[in-house]
Amino acid sequence: MNPVPLLVDTDVLIWHLRGYPSATRRLDDLGVLTLSAVSYLELLQGMRNKAELVAVKKMLDRRSAKLLPVTETITLRATGLMEQLTLSHGLQMADALIAATALEHRLGVLTANVRHFAIVPNLAVEAFAP
Numbered sequence: 001m002n003p004v005p006l007l008v009d010t011d012v013l014i015w016h017l018r019g020y021p022s023a024t025r026r027l028d029d030l031g032v033l034t035l036s037a038v039s040y041l042e043l044l045q046g047m048r049n050k051a052e053l054v055a056v057k058k059m060l061d062r063r064s065a066k067l068l069p070v071t072e073t074i075t076l077r078a079t080g081l082m083e084q085l086t087l088s089h090g091l092q093m094a095d096a097l098i099a100a101t102a103l104e105h106r107l108g109v110l111t112a113n114v115r116h117f118a119i120v121p122n123l124a125v126e127a128f129a130p
Contacts, residue, residue, distance in 0.1 A: 004108040004124045005034070006030060006107055006108045007068070007101060007107040007109050008035050009039065010039040010098075011112045012111060013039060014043070014046070016059070022130055033060070034107065035065060035067060036070070036098045036101040036102075037068060037070055038097045040067055044056075068105060071104070074100045074101050081099060081100060091120075098117075103120075108125060110128055112127070
């Protein structure tokens, strides 16, 4: 059975940018780096200086990252997930959009925050341990 292609969650990218070898190896194993536009925006939100911005852009460029935009369909799917899971499980907007992006593109999610995504029906989640 072929493994499910993966969308990389923001936390894994942060571990890689902080120099954790296990994160770098896992990204290397993926071959294609695919992420939601939401993850890129989260990385930008966490920037402390211009050097970090340059590092992020270089990393994404070096890995020929595929950035998946938030579309109307993804927004509608994320809205449904939040209506279903926010009150009961605390699903947050960014995670709903990332999960909806993965579902829409038939991808699993690689994340260290398994708890955030395990509640999403029909979403394959691969745990990452830094």
